[in-house]
Amino acid sequence: MADSKSKNKNLHQAKASKKDEFYTQLTDIEKELKHYRHHFAGKVVYCNCDDPRVSNFFHYFFYNFEKLGLKKLITTCYKNQNPDLFSNHDSEKAIYLEYEGDKNANGVPDPAEIGIKHLKGDGDFRSQECIELLKQADIVVTNPPFSLFREYVAQLIEYDKKFVIIGNQNAITYKEIFKLIKENKIWLGPSIHSGDREFGVPKDYPLNAAGCRVDENGNKFIRVKGVRWFTNLDYKERHEELILTKTYKGNEKDYPKYDNYNAINVDKTKDIPMDYDGAMGVPITFLDKYNPEQFEIISSNDIRRNEKVPFKEHGLIKDKDGTINGKATYARIVIKHKKI
Numbered sequence: 001m002a003d004s005k006s007k008n009k010n011l012h013q014a015k016a017s018k019k020d021e022f023y024t025q026l027t028d029i030e031k032e033l034k035h036y037r038h039h040f041a042g043k044v045v046y047c048n049c050d051d052p053r054v055s056n057f058f059h060y061f062f063y064n065f066e067k068l069g070l071k072k073l074i075t076t077c078y079k080n081q082n083p084d085l086f087s088n089h090d091s092e093k094a095i096y097l098e099y100e101g102d103k104n105a106n107g108v109p110d111p112a113e114i115g116i117k118h119l120k121g122d123g124d125f126r127s128q129e130c131i132e133l134l135k136q137a138d139i140v141v142t143n144p145p146f147s148l149f150r151e152y153v154a155q156l157i158e159y160d161k162k163f164v165i166i167g168n169q170n171a172i173t174y175k176e177i178f179k180l181i182k183e184n185k186i187w188l189g190p191s192i193h194s195g196d197r198e199f200g201v202p203k204d205y206p207l208n209a210a211g212c213r214v215d216e217n218g219n220k221f222i223r224v225k226g227v228r229w230f231t232n233l234d235y236k237e238r239h240e241e242l243i244l245t246k247t248y249k250g251n252e253k254d255y256p257k258y259d260n261y262n263a264i265n266v267d268k269t270k271d272i273p274m275d276y277d278g279a280m281g282v283p284i285t286f287l288d289k290y291n292p293e294q295f296e297i298i299s300s301n302d303i304r305r306n307e308k309v310p311f312k313e314h315g316l317i318k319d320k321d322g323t324i325n326g327k328a329t330y331a332r333i334v335i336k337h338k339k340i
């Protein structure tokens with residue numbers, strides 16, 4: 001019994017760590033980072049989940065170092081000593097790299113300009129030596145392991161770092177992450193609003209899922225749904241007003257109230273009524289259009305009708321609880337107009 005339990009646990013861990021090995025494509029990085037160019041001048045950038053030999057985050061900052069006017073690029077790699085394309089994590093020690101630009105101004109980054117050093121430990125972003133590197137950094141940019149997303153973000157907040165990172169949109173509904181979104185300490189980046197994105201996966205990754213591809217060099221790729229950028233760097237588009245065309249007045253029947261909350265339900269972000277000054281439950285994807293000057297995210301607890309509702313959330317109405325005439329809706333974020 002104990003045996004099968006621990007087998008299950010190992011299998012679960014193996015599955016989780018396989019899911020952590022998704023490598024971001026350069027085009028996706030470029031499409032996002034072009035929105036933040038002005039933030040990078042004179043800054044130390046840290047990619048702390050990145051093997052410099054395969055990471056496109058490293059590649060992007062390395063080759064755009066002068067263009068962005070960076071001060072320094074630091075990259076740490078988790079456990080990897082294998083020079084093959086994708087990680088095997090077969091060593092307990094890891095490397096890190098510090099780059100301070102094209103010092104001899106010959107237009108190319110020379111090996112002598114790239115300082116590859118050995119870490120004492122395995123390069124875990126939570127290790128003391130990686131935390132010391134984090135302290136030097138101004139902006140952290142990477143795709144961290146999905147399975148450690150909560151912990152990863154908590155550390156960035158604890159050390160008061162600016163960041164641009166990739167995560168799954170499900171993370172929006174994590175209590176700890178949602179709280180930060182509600183307090184305007186994190187928001188979604190501008191370049192991915194829907195659809196899926198293709199990531200590189202290790203050579204031994206099972207390719208039985210839909211959306212898998214192998215290129216002419218044998219590199220494997222998989223399409224992942226629900227990916228989003230999470231950041232605390234400001235960008236222009238998040239201050240653009242969402243244009244609304246619907247009114248509540250005259251269309252009340254399209255916006256029923258929840259059984260347990262004093263809020264109207266709005267099924268599509270584009271249908272948010274321009275004239276309703278109370279609480280509104282909107283789809284999670286509203287965050288793709290969220291302008292903090294136009295709307296505020298409010299606490300769902302404040303508008304609960306029934307104190308016996310079993311869970312306490314901070315702004316989310318969960319499907320099982322957000323019923324209308326006893327029928328469950330999807331999970332909703334509770335918002336309010338700021339200006340009316």
Ligand SMILES: C[S@@+](CC[C@H](N)C(=O)[O-])C[C@H]1O[C@@H](n2cnc3c(N)ncnc32)[C@H](O)[C@@H]1O
Pocket residue numbers: 019020021022023024048049050051054055056057077078087123124125126142143144145146148
């Ligand atoms: C989703 S992958 C992304 C890799 C790379 N950042 C990219 O976008 O191409 C996450 C990486 O974090 C590494 N990783 C897993 N656990 C880690 C930890 N505790 N500390 C640092 N890196 C970790 C994984 O080995 C994996 O290479």
